[in-house]
Amino acid sequence: MNTTPHRVVMLADCQSFYASVEKADHPQFADKPVVVAGDPARRSGIILAACPIAKRYGVTTAERLGEAIGKCPDLVVIRPRMQHYIDISLRITKIYEEFTDLVEVFSIDEQFLDVTGTLHLFGDPETIAEAIQLKVLEQTGVWVRVGISSNKILAKIATDIWAKKNERGIFTLPRTQIEDLLWGQPVQKMFGVGSRMTAHLGRLGIYTVGEIARTPLPRLQQMFRARFGKQSDIHAEVLWRTANGLDDSPVTPGTFNTAPKSVGHMMTLPRDYIERWEVETVLLELTEEVCRDCRRKGYRGSVVTVSCMCSPYEAPTGFSRQMKMPDPTNHTNTVFQAAKKLFYKFWDQMPVRRMGVTLSQLTNDQGYQLTFFEDQVKYRALEKATDELKDRYGSSAIVRASSLTTAGQAAERSLKIGGHYK
Numbered sequence: 001m002n003t004t005p006h007r008v009v010m011l012a013d014c015q016s017f018y019a020s021v022e023k024a025d026h027p028q029f030a031d032k033p034v035v036v037a038g039d040p041a042r043r044s045g046i047i048l049a050a051c052p053i054a055k056r057y058g059v060t061t062a063e064r065l066g067e068a069i070g071k072c073p074d075l076v077v078i079r080p081r082m083q084h085y086i087d088i089s090l091r092i093t094k095i096y097e098e099f100t101d102l103v104e105v106f107s108i109d110e111q112f113l114d115v116t117g118t119l120h121l122f123g124d125p126e127t128i129a130e131a132i133q134l135k136v137l138e139q140t141g142v143w144v145r146v147g148i149s150s151n152k153i154l155a156k157i158a159t160d161i162w163a164k165k166n167e168r169g170i171f172t173l174p175r176t177q178i179e180d181l182l183w184g185q186p187v188q189k190m191f192g193v194g195s196r197m198t199a200h201l202g203r204l205g206i207y208t209v210g211e212i213a214r215t216p217l218p219r220l221q222q223m224f225r226a227r228f229g230k231q232s233d234i235h236a237e238v239l240w241r242t243a244n245g246l247d248d249s250p251v252t253p254g255t256f257n258t259a260p261k262s263v264g265h266m267m268t269l270p271r272d273y274i275e276r277w278e279v280e281t282v283l284l285e286l287t288e289e290v291c292r293d294c295r296r297k298g299y300r301g302s303v304v305t306v307s308c309m310c311s312p313y314e315a316p317t318g319f320s321r322q323m324k325m326p327d328p329t330n331h332t333n334t335v336f337q338a339a340k341k342l343f344y345k346f347w348d349q350m351p352v353r354r355m356g357v358t359l360s361q362l363t364n365d366q367g368y369q370l371t372f373f374e375d376q377v378k379y380r381a382l383e384k385a386t387d388e389l390k391d392r393y394g395s396s397a398i399v400r401a402s403s404l405t406t407a408g409q410a411a412e413r414s415l416k417i418g419g420h421y422k
Contacts, residue, residue, distance in 0.1 A: 008125050008148065009251060010113040011155040012096065012132060013164065014089075015143045017109035018049035021088050022078045024141025033057055034076045037065045048080055082416070088140055095135050099128055102251045110159075112152050114251035129170045145169040153247035156191050157182065178245045183210025192242055200227060213243035263299065264358030265289045267409065272311055272351035278407035279352055283343060285403060285410050286357040287336040289395075292387055294359055298366075300328035301359025304335055306342045310350035318354075319346040328363045331379050335359065 014020065018036040023029055033054035035047050045065035057072035069075050089108045096103045099122055102114035115128055122128045129146040136144045146169065147158030154173050161182075162171035173181060188198040190209050204223050206212055212220065217240050224236040241247065265286045273279050283306075294301060307320035325338050339357050389398050396414035403410035 006116070007114065007150045008116050008119060009150065009152055009155045010115060010125070010129060010132075011106070011147045011152070011159045012111050012113060012129075013145045013147075013159050014092065014109040014136075015145060015164075015169075016049050016051050016055075017089075017142065018080060018085055019051040019054070019078075020049075020142045021085055021140070022081075023051060026078075029076050032076045033059070033072050033074060034078060035059060035065075035068060036078050036080050037068075038080065088142070092136055092140060092142065092144075095139065096132065098135075099132060101253065103253055104251045106156075112155065112251045126170055126172065133169060143169065146171075148172040149245075150175045151245070151247040152249055152251065153191065153242055154178065154245045157242075157245075160191060161185060161189050175245055179210070179213075182245070183208065183213055183243075185209045187212065190239070190242060192239065203227070209243045212239055215240070260297070260299075260362065262305075262358050262360035262362065263290055263293045263297070263301070264305070264356060265293075266307065266354065266356030267413065268354045269352065269409070270412075272353060273407065274351050275407075277402075277405075279343070279347075279355070280340060281402045281405060281407040282355055282409055283339055283357065284332075284336050284400065285408065285413070286355060287339050288332045288400075289413075290357050290359050291330045291332040291335055291383075292390070292395075294330040294362070295365065295383065295387055296391075298364060299359075299362040300330045300365050301325075301335070302328045302361035302363070303359070304338045304342065305356075305358040305360065306339050306346075307354075307356040307358075308343065308347060308352055309354040310348065311353055316353070317348055317350050320356075321346050322358075322360075324361075328361070330359070330365060332383065333379075 019034050022036060023034055031053070033056075034051045035054050036049045037047050038045055047059060047061050047063050047065060047068050050059045050061060050068070054068075054072060054075060057075075059068045059071055059075065065077065069077075085108060093103060093105065093111060096111060096113055100113050100115045100118050102117075104112040106112055115122070115125065119125070119128070122131065125148045129148060132146065133144050136142055145159055145163040147155045147160070147163045148170070149155045149158050149172065154175065158171045158173035162173070163169055185208065187193055187201050187207055187209055188195070190212075193201070201207070201212075204227065206215075215223075217237060220240050221233045221236040224232040228235070267282070267286065269282065273282065303322050303324050305320060305322040307318070309316050309318035321342055323338060323342050325334070329335060335357075386398055394414055396411045399408070399410045402408060
């Protein structure tokens with residue numbers, strides 16, 4: 001007799017997360033259309049979150065701020081506070097952990113919960129979902145929608161298609177009912193299918209989730225190979241498994257604590273950079289951030305990658321190229337010299353709008369290769385001292401002289417997380 005309990009997995013999604021946090025912090029905006037948006041003066045005037053009232057005016061996430069104001073002249077625009085949102089997200093995680101120790105962060109506003117082992121403590125799945133909703137709302141002012149099923153992919157689908165749309169904010173999608181409930185849905189509603197894939201599937205004669213699910217996998221892979229090439233078998237299988245509700249992956253706490261494969265930073269510049277000294281200033285700043293991150297995490301990298309996008313936006317040029325360095329390192333000047341060499345090898349002299357630097361093929365930082373040409377002990381001690389100053393007083397507490405020029409972005413970047421203000 002099989003005594004393995006039936007899995008109960010939830011996907012909890014915070015409604016209009018950034019906007020909900022701001023409304024909770026500013027009660028005077030409770031009945032106002034609120035959006036959280038970047039800084040238009042720095043080419044980041046994009047809607048990051050819109051509250052339900054703003055959405056009723058047609059305002060959508062990722063549209064330009066000017067377009068949103070055109071739809072809703074009374075729009076309340078609030079600049080993002082990323083560190084605050086991270087703090088609230090962590091607080092919500094702690095609430096989830098009161099109901100189960102199996103909580104996996106999927107994004108800043110979405111988390112999976114496996115409550116299989118705690119049903120006997122808190123009741124049936126929908127009772128637990130209601131308790132979670134109430135507790136999160138009381139403690140943070142954020143409304144959570146919860147999809148419930150027997151695995152992660154079905155819980156995600158239950159949230160996206162149904163829980164986000166009904167008044168309760170809760171929906172259960174049993175594995176046994178996906179043929180009745182899911183297969184008749186348009187293919188664009190399926191997780192992992194965007195507008196471009198929807199168009200491709202339409203050209204293959206596939207318009208519903210069920211048409212993917214009922215197509216034998218070998219046949220679907222054959223259709224994908226004919227359209228996308230021979231490397232598309234895995235993509236076809238992922239979509240086929242999703243449509244059939246197949247997902248054996250566990251809810252895994254600490255997913256983001258695994259060792260990274262690379263460490264990188266990228267930024268869009270506030271204006272076109274044309275002069276070599278301007279480009280080198282930002283390239284050095286990005287390299288310093290990457291190397292500092294590597295030192296903090298205890299890694300060195302063997303491969304440096306430089307990426308660049310040049311004007312104009314409607315027909316951009318650019319590149320992403322990498323090179324292997326003689327020895328693994330996280331020394332800023334060493335990586336910068338390699339990055340600079342790589343940049344000038346492929347730069348077409350067009351105005352630069354976006355740049356990025358990445359270190360990969362990471363190894364442990366416990367040992368390092370001594371050379372006759374560099375005093376590595378001295379360099380490591382110096383960088384350790386500057387890292388400690390930045391950790392204690394902020395990343396702009398000590399900067400290179402070049403960062404104080406008109407090209408420098410270090411001070412501005414120190415105010416942001418992920419390109420948005422803290």
